[in-house]
Ligand code: FES
């Protein structure tokens with residue numbers, strides 16, 4: 001998702017938001033807060049407050065035992081939402097790290113909207129921390145203010161003479177001290193001023209430091225994912241999808257399936273035929289016995305090969321202009337050397353390790369949904385329409401997600417809708433868990449689209465780039481979704497060209513074109529969205545130009561980055577840390593790439609070694625500038641993981657269509673990076689005072705061009721296709 | 730069919746179809762949901778448990794084949810090696826989404842029981858059957874090395890590592 005319309009951190013809208021939410025927080029009367037309806041946390045459903053707690057706002061609760069619970073408004077999918085949001089609250093409260101816990105917020109966009117998305121609750125575009133940075137600090141500061149006021153009242157001292165340190169409220173002149181929990185009742189009676197000051201960065205005790213993660217339960221098996229939901233009377237559904245996208249069920253013979261012990265029903269829904277059973281194994285076994293005739297008259301029946309041919313033909317024409325400056329015709333006319341390249345990118349599955357799943361319980365008076373839910377508002381509205389109920393009566397219980405990478409944020413909420421349709425068709429008022437098999441997950445689409453890129457550049461005698469023309473051909477992710485009106489402008493889907501249309505290099509004559517293709521294959525954003533292909537095309541091409549110009553790739557880029565100091569700085573830092581330019585063993589080479597996505601800047605150097613039976617990817621050096629580093633260790637983890645995630649499509653992953661069918665089905669043929677494939681990763685974080693920006697995605701797009709550029713340095717060949725053709729061992 | 734299984738040192742009686750893999754007995758019949766389903770065909774390692782101490786993929790192991798053997802799941806990983814692995818994981822903030830980590834920890838603990846001081850090549854061999862889509866591999870490797878050190882250097886009390 002695009003994060004272009006991020007609200008400035010200090011905007012009045014944000015301040016108003018917090019004021020209102022604090023005031024709406026019951027005018028700070030203390031609540032005997034009950035657990036929010038059905039608020040299942042990934043941690044422990046039983047610790048939700050049942051005793052008197054102090055709840056100064058929608059984000060913070062303080063219990064009599066001084067436990068501070070932070071409501072986490074964004075899905076935790078591994079990116080560190082719990083740790084990041086809790087850090088911000090703990091910082092302003094001066095709390096003790098071990099007294100802080102997180103709890104998934106309910107779906108309620110009036111309180112838990114993403115401030116960079118307007119009114120909607122959800123997360124994406126690496127916006128989780130950036131949109132919450134001020135909001136969560138203000139929530140913590142408000143809680144602290146009220147607790148200090150309560151202490152001042154009780155001790156009959158001035159507020160100013162009170163300090164808070166590491167979870168303890170202290171009055172140094174008298175030596176009095178107390179824990180937060182002592183003031184739970186009286187804090188609720190205090191009032192808040194208009195302006196609560198936030199800490200100066202020099203006073204930070206948590207921001208910028210390493211802390212243990214707060215999404216607990218993940219090393220002892222106690223964390224609850226959607227797959228692990230067990231509810232009274234719950235049944236499990238396994239679905240058969242059509243072999244081709246767009247096919248419809250014509251006829252079902254379910255007699256063999258119904259004979260499997262434990263099977264309760266076979267239901268037909270628009271997306272396929274589902275077996276409902278007492279447990280997964282029975283449901284899957286019966287699903288495999290279904291005999292289904294599909295109506296394929298409207299089904300997509302082309303192959304990847306055919307699409308590539310069409311896309312290559314389209315790429316030779318002129319596309320819609322997405323960005324332009326100067327006059328490329330003139331630039332090419334003046335050039336002494338013209339360089340051209342085409343690049344192909346296959347469809348990619350997200351392949352979260354937890355195959356998609358969802359639990360829906362349609363009750364007479366409402367609907368409960370348990371899901372690793374990335375876009376609460378979208379899912380809520382879609383389900384409300386589908387089931388003809390009000391959005392407020394759709395209770396979404398967000399659970400930890402076993403990965404998402406964009407897949408659990410589908411504007412059309414595919415698997416969530418599918419679960420609700422099965423529950424509706426089953427017709428009993430019991431919870432229905434839909435569990436996709438790995439095969440469902442691999443073949444049901446919503447892929448990163450297949451693309452063809454065509455690039456052309458004109459260089460002068462000295463190797464300067466006079467003209468750059470870049471044509472991107474592929475499906476639009478947003479066309480036909482509720483996001484189209486917002487994010488497709490004048491026929492240009494911004495997510496198709498991001499990272500290409502805003503190329504930072506100083507090139508006088510520049511044009512980026514887009515041709516949007518229609519293919520009946522469902523597509524979706526995939527970790528780092530447009531940058532997944534645009535970073536490769538632009539950065540690998542730039543290395544080819546540097547080579548043609550006889551220039552060092554780092555120096556060549558720096559010469560073109562005059563107006564872009566943050567790109568230049570990460571590039572220099574990475575080069576320095578990687579020992580760029582220093583002599584290496586004969587068989588060892590390095591490749592570099594730099595790219596900005598979601599307002600974060602990342603450069604990487606990949607070092608590869610040529611061996612008798614192929615290349616060995618030895619190490620990656622990475623520098624990132626993401627503004628203020630709130631949790632340096634989470635940033636490092638996201639760079640490591642982002643690199644690993646991006647390495648799969650660089651080296652091995654492909655979804656291929658053959659006559660409309662997906663060839664791959666499970667991890668044996670949809671290959672992904674494993675331990676043996678993973679190089680060492682060395683991450684460096686640029687010190688910064690800029691507002692924090694995302695880290696979940698920006699590490700991913702840079703690795704493929706860095707590796708391809710290392711190969712180029714070794715073999716002298718350019719690489720026109722991902723995954724890369726060379727063997728890696 | 731009635732099966733008697735020894736799981737985490739406890740005898741459990743279950744009534745399941747004979748071909749049901751151990752994974753689904755654990756998850757759907759015994760509520761031991763720490764062991765995960767990721768692929769169902771021994772490709773990802775999310776379902777790794779110990780059978781008489783050896784790591785096995787429970788998604789392809791018929792429950793019947795586990796009768797008479799000792800099954801350990803993440804919930805029952807009480808050995809000092811297991812505790813060392815869990816501590817190392819927490820110390821290094823290894824997890825991201827966490828979905829693979831029960832399997833990773835079970836595989837790592839089994840490796841360390843066999844090779845108390847594994848090399849990187851040993852780790853590649855023993856751990857490449859466990860996919861982590863969040864690609865926490867760098868830290869899993871570091872975690873295994875750290876756990877190896879913890880096992881040697883620390884005493885294990887009843888409450889865990891001290
Ligand atoms: S679920 Fe058993 S190996 Fe993947």
Ligand code: FES
Nearest residue numbers: 826827861862863
């Ligand atoms: S931590 Fe997400 S799959 Fe490993």
